[in-house]
Amino acid sequence: MRGTVLDGRYRLDALLGHGGMGAVWRAYDQRLERHVAVKVIRDAAVGAASELDSRFRREARLAAQLLGHPHIVAVLDFGIHRGVGEPATPFVVMELIRGGSLSEVAAREPRLSIAQAVEWCAQICDALAAAHEAGIVHRDIKPDNVLLIGRSSGAGHGMVKVVDFGIAAMADPERTRITRAGEVLGSPRYMAPEQTTSERLPDARVDLYSVGCVLYELLTGKPPFEADNALGLLWAHAHTEPEPPGRHREGVGAELEALVLGLLAKQPGDRPADAATVRDRLRSLVAGIAPAPPVEAGGEGGGKTEAKAEGRVDDKAEQRAELARLHGRLAADRERALGADHADTLRSREDHARSVGETGEHAEAARLYTALAVDRARVLGADHLDTLRSRANQAFHVxxxxxHAEAARLYERVAADRGRVLGPDHADAFRSRNDHAWSLGESGERAEAALLYEQLAADRARALGADHPDTLGSRFRHAWNLGKAGQYVQAARLHEQLAADRERVLGADHLDTLGSRHDRAWNLGESGAYAEAARLHERLAADRARVQGPEHPETLGTRYRHAWNLGESGERAEAARLLAPLVVDRDRVLGADHLDTLLTRACHAWNVGKAGQYAEAARLHEQLAVDRARVLGADHPDTLVSRACQAWNLGEGGHSAEAARLYAQVAADRERVLGPDHPETLRSRENHAVYLRAALGG
Known part of the structure; x- marks a missing residue:
């Protein structure tokens, strides 16, 4: 069709791609003298030709409502090309986007950051919220239908635009199912179960399911389901539960994982309520994700790999700084051109504040959000959602x-106002209460934070259900803060109950279930129930090795806690026996200078000494002191501890004079580093005297 002029206006110049719905061409609008994209639709995708004229007129009005949305590729025109002796050919004219699709970006960058994946899907949901409000269901959300602009490779988040809303408006929904000939119209990898199995026409929740598929793939590098053919994929969507994304990607938090799995629910009624709700939850999550540089594929450490990574971090830092400068200039220019109170000016100021925060300049971001909140309250009203959001972001950056204490005060007020404006059971009101409690805990008020989380868990259970991920999350934070407040027995009891409920809701092998089991065992150990804690950690280590792998850091950490508690229970020789191979494993997996490797060596040496093998323990502590001095510095408290432990084991092994000499040096160094009245300084001076007297035969 190259060279064909559609509707006497759009000349098809170059084929850009093709898919199940038709072919996309770069075209030239001869009337307005501009380049556009034109999608020529296969007649099978839109139904009988006799219906086209009326459907185009109807759906053109719907698609026009989406014009100007920042995350939707604008539909500029519809038409039906009727060539001489040719069947009627429908087409859609769209703005020409110069950028790749998400599928192309993901292929180039298989380890996208979690923040990027979440932000892009939030933007997709923003587009869907507008479309669904206009009565348009896309029904074919997939990475190929999401274009990315404003981002060079690896630079910032960029902005996504969803394409083919015009096609969605035109398409006959009955034709997105399996045809009589067995042809699948749509994208089986991202299709909701009801698109092929339901007797009723699919509603907007099919798009939410597709977003879940896209987000899963961006997070893990693989789709939630794979099969040899389209029908196999459709069967999997209908009958197979997806593996939690956290099993394929570290750093996927519990709330994000729960949201992904909620989007992938088989029954539409089990998915989130609407696209706007998903958008807001994703943006709340991305606000708490620290920007992270990409991981060097296959890197095992060492100078060359670290130098590359450092270079990329510097590049990203500069790119984030440049983005903040761009938003700052745009906000200033819009204020000059449009006025300080114009909606676009206020939105640019919000973009500026956010990008400043992404550079790590949180104090400056807090200042910008504070000023923005004041101005939005004046222009839009104190209870406007944008005003409340600015105040919440102010609190976050504070x-x-x-x-944290000031952040808690700010969050408390935002939570109260959101509860009053939106209702006490609104997701944003709950979220602000969560942030208030979290900030209070971080300020040191752990007992008060625990009380707030207890109340929040009860309210979420009433409003959302006892098994809702947010309810379980609040119960976790309640128990966690109790433990941090020193109420170990009560915390262990709550973690035990939570582990049982998470196992019932999420499964025995879910990472959150394993995490609750760990927290129960940890608190028992801190309470002094060492033998029981050791038993629980031993069983957990075996399960983590099976689920996460024997070399996973959490598996190694659980093995450490098993051995530590065993030693504290009096089984020193057995603890030393378990720690010796763990030292080797952590050295191999993490590196000899990793802090966890050094800690394991210290625990091993300590238990060797406590088992009565003083000479061997002194040798191990001496070597560890040398390595800690090299890695941490000669004056680091851990280095000084290793030197003191070496002296103690020498003294207990009968070398009192040498022990006294070493304790004298440690006491002098601790006095210089920690101060003369520090308990460790005083203890070293006391041990110096003890072993000096022993050396004198007293």
Whole structure:
């Protein structure tokens, strides 16, 4: 069709791609003298030709409602090309986007950051919220239908635009199912179960399911389901539960994983309520995800790999700084051109504040959000959602800058106002209460934070259900803060109950279930129930090795806690026996200078000494002291501890004079580093005297 002029206006110049719905061409609008994209639709995708004229007129009005949305590729025109002796050919004219699709970006960058994946899907949901409100269901959300602009490779989040909303408006929904000939119209990898199995026409929740598929793939590098053919994929969507994404990607938090799995629910009624709700939850999540540089594929450490990574971090830092400068200039220019109170000016100021926060300048971001909240309250009203959001972001950055007590005060007020404006059971009201409690805990008020989380868990259970991920999350934070407040027995009891409920809801092998089992065992150990804690950690280590792998850091950490508690229970020789191979494993997996490797060596040496093998323990502590001095510094408290332990084991092994000499040196160094009245300084001076007297035969 190259060279064909559609509707006497659009000349098809170059084929850009093709898919199940038709072919996309780069075209030239001869009337307005501009380049556009034109999708020529296969007649099978839109139904009988006799229906086209009326459907085009109807759906053109719907698609026109989406014009100007920042995350939707604008549909500029519809038409039906009727060539001489040719069947009627429908087409859609769209803005030409110069950028790749998400599928192309993911192929180039298989380890996208979690923040990028979440932000892009939030933007997709923003587009869907507008479309669904206009009565348009896309029914074919997939990475190929999401274009990315404003981002060079690896630079910032960029902005996505969803394409083919015009096609969605035109398409006959009955034709997105399996045809009589067995042809699948749509994208089986991203299709909701009801698109092929339901007797009723699919509603907007099919798009939410597809977003879940896209987000899963961006997070893990693989789709939630794979099969040899389209029918196999459709069967999997209908009958197979997806593996939690956290099993394929570290760093996927419990709330994000729960949201992904909620989007992938088989029954539409089990998915989130609407696209706007998903958008807001994703943006709340991405606000708490620290920007992270990409991981060097296959890197095992060492100078060359670290130098590359450091270079990329510097590049990203500069790109984030440049983005903040761009948003700052745009906000200033819009204020000059449009006025300080114009909606676009206020939105640019919000973009500026957010990008400043992404550079790590949280204090400055807090200042910008504070000023923005004041102006939005004046222009839009104190209870406007944008005003409340600015205040919440102000609180976030105040906390990120280190002032958790002030952040808690700000969040408390935002939570109260959101509860009053939106209702006490609204997701944003619950979220602000969560952030208030979290900030209070970080400020040191653990007992008060635990009380707030207890109340929040009860309210979420009433409003959302006892098994809702947010309810379980609040119960976790309640128990966690109790433990941090020193109420170990009560915390262990709550973690035990939570582990049982998470196992029932999420499964025995879910990472959150394993995490609750760990927290129960940890609190028992801190309470002094060492033998029981050791038993629980032993069983958990075996399960983590099976689920996460024997070399996973959490598996190694659980093995450490098993051995530590065993030693504290009096089984020193057995603890030392378990720790010796763990030292080797952590050295191999993490590196000899990793802090966890050094800690394991210290625990091993300590238990060797406590088992009565003083000479061997002194040798191990001496070697560890040398390595800690090299890695941490000669004056680091851990280095000084290793030197003191070496001296103690020498003294207990009968070398009192040498022990006294070493304790004298440690006491002098601790006095210089920690101060003369520090308990460790005083203890070293006391041990110096003890072993000096022993050396004198007293």
């Amino acid at each position: 906390g990120a800058a280190g002032n």
